[in-house]
């Protein structure tokens with residue numbers, strides 16, 4: 202017999218089916234709650250207890266620190282796969298064969314040219330503009346340059362939109378950074394791998410030949426893989442909900458980029474570095490900042506600590522910590538900021554406040570250190586997160602459309618004024 206949950210409201214009982222996932226997670230299906238209870242809704246601010254969809258893309262167990270893409274452990278993928286293989290896996294469900302992988306990369310390369318007129322839009326932004334704002338706008342502008350809507354019943358249409366955005370996004374990212382630095386734009390080199398090409402477009406100088414550093418290529422590849430998907434987080438939920446109105450892929454991704462920008466989400470990597478610099482400038486007293494983080498009357502939070510779902514450790518943080526050590530070692534970098542980071546990490550892991558609340562360093566605590574070693578400007582950190590998350594957003598958007606999910610439209614509990622009469626201005 203199918204399992205159910207019983208809800209009792211004012212003496213009346215209602216049955217709701219239980220739905221079980223492949224990892225034995227159980228959900229109460231409340232689809233018919235309003236209809237059967239005559240108007241009752243659930244209230245769950247921040248959606249801490251609400252499953253917005255069924256998804257076969259990413260499995261995350263926050264208590265045990267497990268993260269898997271399509272069943273593969275993140276640790277294994279970070280070690281053995283490259284970013285494009287992971288992108289293919291997330292979007293299409295299986296690791297690509299050599300043939301599929303080559304075709305995928307070639308198709309992306311064919312779409313890697315951005316309309317020259319995009320440069321005019323880029324030129325119009327002030328140099329001081331935050332790159333996340335620029336990238337979100339340029340991604341949205343792509344909709345105007347590629348207006349054909351995606352027929353979700355056509356495999357070919359879906360595939361085209363996927364390779365198009367994967368081809369164009371690295372160009373937009375690199376151009377945004379170069380524009381800010383006053384450098385001429387680089388069109389990339391399609392004979393290179395996806396990550397190598399991204400690095401070339403970001404770092405080449407007009408008067409010298411860009412030489413790839415395998416340590417940096419490897420670190421960037423890992424960073425992008427670790428950020429590639431994270432199930433229904435704030436930006437991904439945004440992409441799905443925008444896409445649920447049948448808005449196009451570029452428009453949905455542009456909205457996701459805006460959601461990622463915030464310091465409680467992707468913007469945390471920039472916030473971590475700024476926090477570490479501020480501590481350094483203030484004499485490097487980590488204890489003082491630990492006390493601030495614990496003081497409830499002080500809005501300061503230790504950026505890079507805590508996570509909505511990981512309540513033991515962030516498995517991405519473990520991998521990235523190793524990569525950060527390797528990059529700093531291989532590049533021979535001694536960074537006082539890193540010393541402060543290590544000090545904070547040690548103190549927080551031993552501090553009762555952080556232990557009680559299960560606050561551990563998250564992926565953003567370490568990623569900023571690698572980006573800094575790579576000489577990526579701080580304001581670009583969240584953009585790097587965005588390019589890593591791109592395959593996840595695409596995969597989730599595609600899944601949502603293929604499953605023909607309904608438009609996302611939450612309910613609310615109204616707590617405002619009840620009906621009242623208009624008062625003319627002279628009588629108020």
Ligand code: CMC
Nearest residue numbers: 465466467469494502503504505506507508509558563565
């Ligand atoms: N520093 C100090 N106290 C904290 C912190 C922190 N970083 N994070 C949470 N707390 C405290 C919080 O004050 C609360 O204390 P109390 O129970 O006494 O009121 C308790 O821990 C629970 O916090 P919460 O805000 O209810 O937890 P949440 O699950 O809603 O928030 C979070 C998760 C990530 C927004 C939060 O931990 C935070 O603001 N961290 C700093 C920002 C950050 O690093 N964000 C990156 C997340 S990883 C990248 C990504 O996936 O986007």
